[in-house]
Amino acid sequence: MQFGIFTVGDVTTDPTTGRTPSEHERIKAMVAIALKAEEVGLDVFATGEHHNPPFVPSSPTTMLGYIAARTERIVLSTATTLITTNDPVKIAEDFAMLQHLAGGRVDVMMGRGNTGPVYPWFGQDIRQGIPLAIENYALLHRLWREDVVDWQGRFRTPLQGFTSTPRPLDGVPPFVWHGSIRSPEIAEQAAYYGDGFFANHIFWPKEHTQRMVGLYRQRFEHYGHGSADQAIVGLGGQVFMRKNSQDAVREFRPYFDNAPVYGHGPSLEEFTAETPLTVGSPQQVIDRTLAFRDYVGDYQRQLFLMDHAGLPLKTVLEQLDILGEEVVPVLRREFAARRPAGVPDAPTHAALVARRAAQAAGDASGQASAPAAS
Structure with a gap:
């Protein structure tokens, strides 16, 4: 199982000091957080994609390419790549290039985003969000798997004899996750392709x-990709930790109360009771995270949001130390002990290359033996 962090890259005033970081400071902080994630032994760093204030990660592949050059092991991903407003051709080429630069340590999460004005900024209509997601991904899927593509659809100009470059590393595209908060159509799309x-x-x-996860598992099996418990599932989560829970709640409360997304709404206590947000001790985070398995089944990737709402970089790095030293080692051990033998590991580039080679060998063996059998 993979453990990591994802960031939305918000530039938010620290409510305890009144100081707002500059965009430059926030971008550099995101890089520092990614490097720290590898240092403490996490598996994945993922960044969102946003094109509006107060967010800065408008060019995820630029940031991930820079981080790739400064890391050796950690998988680099997106927490959202806007499949609705990005050209599938550009996505195909950008992420294939990133694959080569990072030596395969790349995957991608497709999403529609949650900011309505972005659609007209990129020449699209938000009312077509779901059809855009479906059509654009259908094209992207082909661009990564076919050397020459002819294409005609509703939302972009046709392609004739087009080859996206560079081709995916080792002939294997980045693994794709389809991310969603509330749309069953996206769970269906992930299941149809056998993606995560x-x-x-x-x-x-x-x-x-x-x-949502139950629907995806059911449809994954329906489309013949394997049994429901073999579907590839990832979960988000939010945590804030201190040695004792009272200190964690006291320190995090002003950040929660003023957060851009859920500030000035439900209380911290109400939100932690009704959602997976965990504010407390490392043991509370361990117990709460292990309980996710009770209602989604065994899964492959757990990402935590830790650097939002104006939390200073020093605090976020402290949180990563706690996560890497006290929480993730226990989660790895406990999840591994409880996982049935038939549940697959999280996909990696090396595993996907090996699977492709095994399939090719099997196909060749079947073709070679067919004449003798007849």
């Missing part, structure tokens, strides 16, 4: 996440 499904899991009650 990432449930955001940070705003809604567990019953909602359970329904």
